[in-house]
Amino acid sequence: MRILITGASGRLGSALNAVFSARGHDVTALSRDQLDMTDFAATRARITSAQPELVLNPAAWTDVDGCAREPERATRINGFGAQNIALAAVEVGAAVVYVSTNEVFDGRLNRAYYEYDVPNPPNAYGYSKWVGEQGTMQVNPKHYIVRSAWLFANGGKNFIQTILNAAQAGDSLRVVANEVANPTYTNDLADSIAELVESGRYGTYHLVNEGWTSRYDFARYALDRAGFTGTPMEKISTFEWNRLSTPPPYCGLVNLAGASVGVKLRPWQEAVDAFLRADGLLAS
């Protein structure tokens, strides 16, 4: 299949490029300086000249605190930018995958969220991504909305590496215990997106590594598996972690729709092990 990928130098964009190329697809991978999705004319020209059958759109402004500071800019990029992509795709007959987030939910339901639960974004980033979901769905009937959570990728800036670096440096570790979601490995997410689009079943999906956990337990698991079993860590609450954006407190995602077409990711603990193994960090 002829495929165009946006935001291709990002964490998920790189994984999508590797996975779809390895599966034999004809991939055009474009970074922001080659395709800025906020510029509709340029986006349309790029997509028209590439004539893709499928556009994978993981591009986003992912700085959640930046989005809180500049909510209109967030909506212009993550919301209207995604609509530009979906519209340019529909003009050449291409389907589109829009990658979204668990932060479209407010995390106050006291249970994990299904694909059909009603979004109520708790912050500007989540709101901008919800606008992107709507913009994509409204203009391109051949859409996959793929919500995911807490991505970690080899080689990029990520939570696990930050924790391990701090442990290595002997810094004292304080990690939030009352924020819950699904840690998800970009390689697994990219594989599952490839399987999903091969199914041809358009719709809204929650593609995450199986299971959810707190940030504290996520960090503890990664430290233990990397051999830092004796490293102490203090549990704190989100109220003690002063930041501009308000994260949803309990925001695990259930993959019901993907599983129904045979697309399911492994448990997050196995994914963390795979991530550590790939970087030579898994303790024997």
Ligand SMILES: NC(=O)c1ccc[n+]([C@@H]2O[C@H](COP(=O)([O-])OP(=O)(O)OC[C@H]3O[C@@H](n4cnc5c(N)ncnc54)[C@H](OP(=O)(O)O)[C@@H]3O)[C@@H](O)[C@H]2O)c1
């Ligand atoms: N990270 C997470 O924990 C997480 C969780 C759930 C869902 N998601 C979603 O998953 C997707 C991928 O996330 P990620 O962590 O891989 O993000 P990332 O590493 O920050 O990559 C995003 C990419 O999008 C590009 N971009 C920004 N503005 C753009 C624009 N106007 N036009 C075209 N490209 C633009 C960025 O380019 P520059 O670097 O040059 O700005 C970057 O290469 C995003 O849609 C995000 O909302 C992420």
